[in-house]
Amino acid sequence: MPFKVDFLDDGRVLEWEATNDGATATERDDYTPRFYVAPRDPDTDIDLTPLRAQYERHPDIVATEIVSRRSGFRRDDGPALAVDVDHIDRVTPLARQARQLSAYPVGDLACFNVDFSPEFRYSLESGVDPTPASELSTLRLSVPVTETSNDVYGELSIAGDTVTASPTDVLTAVQGALDAHDPDVLVCSTSEIIPTLHEMATDAGVDDFSLSRWPDVDYQQLASRSTYSSYGRVGHSPARYNVPGRAIIDESNTFFYGETNLDGVLDLVSRSKKPVQELAWASIGNVLTAIQICEAHDRGVLVPWNSWRHEFYKPMGTLHDADRGGFIFAPEVGLHENVHELDFSSLYPNIICTRNVSPDAIRCDCHSDRKDVPGLGYSICDDQGYLVDVLQPIIDARDEIKAAIRREKKRDDPDEDRLSELEGRSGALKWILVACFGYQGFSNAKFGRIECHEAINAFAREILLTAKQQLENGGWRVVHGIVDSIWVTPDPDVDDENRENLDALATAITERVEIRLEHEAHYDWVAFVPQRESHAGTLTKYFGKVAGNDEFKLRGxxxxxxxxxxxxxxxxxxxxxxxxxxxxxxxxxxxxxxxxxxxxxxxxPVEQLVERNRVSKPLEGYTQNTQNVAALKRARDHDLAVHPGQDIEYVVVDDEKSSRERVALTHEEVESYDASxxxxxxxxxxxxxxxxxxxxxxxxxxxxxxxxxxxxxxxxxxxxx
Known part of the structure; x- marks a missing residue:
């Protein structure tokens, strides 16, 4: 089971397997990546033979064949042209040529299985499980912020030890650590460490330096840095590099490793078939998509290159009713004592699984006369949808992991390493479950459908209202509720002997809605914060003292x-x-x-006054002299590159000024701060x-x-x- 797959320029593939004695490489020269071309409308009679003949004459095509595949979960098998390519870099360019080579109008044909990441594609098509068979060894390399823009590092941290020396000595120290640890994973504070170290070696004439395990290739650049915008938020994607034989985790460009740990990453590797390196830089949606693609592959369903799902026809009234989110009870501003918080366990994923809300099941033709979704009247097929098969194992696994965490914590001498592993895995799965709902409404989702998004919200609203009614009938007063959580306190107008036990009520609600309602916490008191410019409650801004221990719960x-x-x-x-x-x-x-x-x-202490803010645009793009602008000007003076989407850290030294003197960067010697x-x-x-x-x-x-x-x-x- 290779934990890493490298693609050489000559078309060879290297499979790296971790063993107790180090990693071993297996060369393959017979791998040919494949994409498909098929009619966009499966009912359209299109002859693929002419296109096949065109492709067969192309020098980069190894083989073609007409196969039978499903172009969607709702569709039956139909003809598709399978195209085998000689090199993985040629898949996308050759897929683009399908429209040029075909005699059919643009839009009649569609390409499938095109935009897969390389290692994931290899694992999927070769039937390889990229989960490491042995524990992976790691080595961390980091540079201080003052060194990040330098062509030569004078300071570098290696496995926690800081080396401040000449370039040759720094390179010697890195090579010594590589020889001693022989790491399978290089954890870098920034990916630019990789090319910088190799350029230092070239300039210093150190010929035998290399981070690579493969003698012919030191490193490869996989992607250039870029800036992007997602839901109105600017982000920065650093350049990505590859070192043969070692997985790279860039701490400045990893979600799952940063939010969990290596155990969390490896759990998702086993579920998504994305090897460690690709999993580390992937987004939540990217990993969820990979898990869904694995399910599609097992079912013989092709993966569309570009999403083209139409939204089903709806009357205006249904459009209005469907365009709503989860239900929210306005919080009662103030201090409330003896408050209990109840949460539905993984509400949205469980709605999907218990109600069979799946793109291939929603508004099916076979049950069009039914009205299964409350308030919207959508039908849901009785045949289990693919999304249930994707999510139910994740829900079950997280429940088992959380139970194991509780058992471990109850032990007299808990195993901290075991706890770290379990919590990392639980955290990774949590993020996948969090994203599965929003993914259904994402316009570029491979398999999403807006009607699923609407149906999930409709079920969630009904469930929360059902819980509220049953809790109030049992003698409890709701002081706040938001989507999947509800806060209650004893109703003062109900005598204690007439008030139902909260655990018994939660069990009854669980049985009624078929999703577990858990007692999340008991608070001595909870305070709900008003909005700054009004007396209305802020929905996600509150704090409370957890009963029985020293913990406070803070939000917002x-x-x-x-x-x-x-x-x-x-x-x-x-x-x-x-x-x-x-x-x-x-x-x-x-x-x-x-x-x-x-x-x-x-x-x-000045270090306790550091503010960290995200930069949303280049320095030239700002029109106001904000603190961020002052910090960016100082960064430019110090030759520090700060890109949109990255954070900048500074101390405010004189907020009355509008120049770069308003702030000081964290690495500068700050002698004073703006106390006011x-x-x-x-x-x-x-x-x-x-x-x-x-x-x-x-x-x-x-x-x-x-x-x-x-x-x-x-x-x-x-x-x-």
Whole structure:
């Protein structure tokens, strides 16, 4: 089972298998990637023989044949032209020529199985499982931010040890680590380490340096860097490089490795057939697509190159009813005591599996007279859809992993390595399940369908409303609910003896809706935060004290925001501790006064005031002199390349200025900071904590000045009113 597949320029393929004695390579020179051409409409009578004759004369075509395949999950077998290519890089160019070579009008023919990533294609077509048979060895290489734009590294971290030396000594240290560890996986802080080290070796005349396990190839560039936009958010994709024999994980360009760990990555490798390197840089949707492609391949279904699914006809009323999201109960702003949070386990994936919501089952012709989807009237076929077969094993596996985590934690001496493995796998599967719903509404999804997206939302709304009604009938009051979570507290108008047990209610709701309703947490108290400019509740901004331990659950407030400096984060957590211990805003304001004194005394370490923000455009694209602009100007002065979609870190030193002197980058020697600016951030953090009690920023400022602090009772929660 090769964990890595390399493609050489001459068409040879190298399969690398990890063993206890190191990796071994197997050469293959008989691999020919394949794509297909078939009628876009399977009912159209199209003769593929002329196109086949055209392709057979092409020098890059190895073989062709007419085969029988399904061009969609809803379709029967039909003729398709299979085209075998001599090199993997020629698949896309040759597929593009299908329209030029065919005598049929554009749109009559479609290409399939075209845009697969190379290693995934090889695994799929060769029947290879890329899950490593042995544990993979790793080596981490990282450079500080000050070195990232340099052509020569004067400082490099190798397996956690920092080397500061001449280029030759740095290269010697890297080569020594490679010889000692012989890593299967190179974890790099940036992929640019790979070409930079090889260029350093060339310039220094170090002929025997190479990161590669294959003597003829040092490295290959797979893709150039690029900037993209996704759902209004700008992202940056660094250049990608390949080193024969070793999988590359670029920490600046990996979602799953960053959010989980290598165990999480390997779990998804086994499910998606995407080898480690491709899995590491893949997005959630990319991996979900790969898992679906594997299911399609097993069923003899071809994968469309470009999505062309039409949306089914709907009357205007149905369009209006379908264009809705999950159900949300507006949170009751304020402090609520004795609150329980209940969550439906993997609600959207379980809706798909329990209701058979699949692109090949929704609005089927065989049950067109049925109205299975509440509020929309869509029918759902009785035959199990392919999406259920894709997701149910993942749901079951995550349930088993979570149960194993609970068992391990209950042990007197938990195995931390085992826990890390289980949590990494659970986290990786969670992200796949999170994405499966949105994927159905994604216009470029290979197998999605908007009607599935609409049906899932419709079922979710019905389920949440059903849970609300049953909980209220049982003597519980709903204080907030959002899509798959619901917060309840004992209804003060119902006597304790008449109130149903919450666990029994959750079990009854589970049986009724066929999706497990779990007791997520019991809170001593929960505070729902209002919007800054109104008294309406913020849907995803709350905090609460978990009963029975020292844990706080935070959502949306500053301590959970990625841009918040650690000083502000720690301060807000201290405020919550003070508030929980005293139940008085006095203690929170005392904490604020102490923090402000520290700021103005200059005793706060500068590294605790670092802000991290994402750059959304090039420096020239900004029209306002924001902090990001000032930071980008300083980065340019220091020859640091910061691309749109990347983060930039800085300390605010004088927020009144509009020039590059407004901030200082984290690697600079910062001698002072703007205490007034950070004081404002402290006040905002306190406002988040006290606003559920009716306080706003102006009142906090006034109380600081007048040293008059009303007691909590003045702003008591309305829960008992």
């Amino acid at each position: 407030i500053e301590a959970r925001q990625r841009s918040t400096p650690s000083f502000i984060e720690n301060f807000q957590r201290d405020c919550l501790e003070r508030f929980h211990a005293t139940r008085s805003p006095d203690a929170v304001l005392d904490c604020l006064q102490d923090a402000i004194k520290r700021l103005h005394a200059g005793t706060v 600016y950070y004081e404002t951030q402290l006040v905002r953090a306190v406002e988040s904590v006290l606003s559920p009690l009716g306080w706003d920023r102006a009142e906090i400022r006034r109380e600081l000045t007048e040293t008059r602090v009303p007691k909590l009772a003045t702003y008591a929660s309305t829960e008992n009113s």
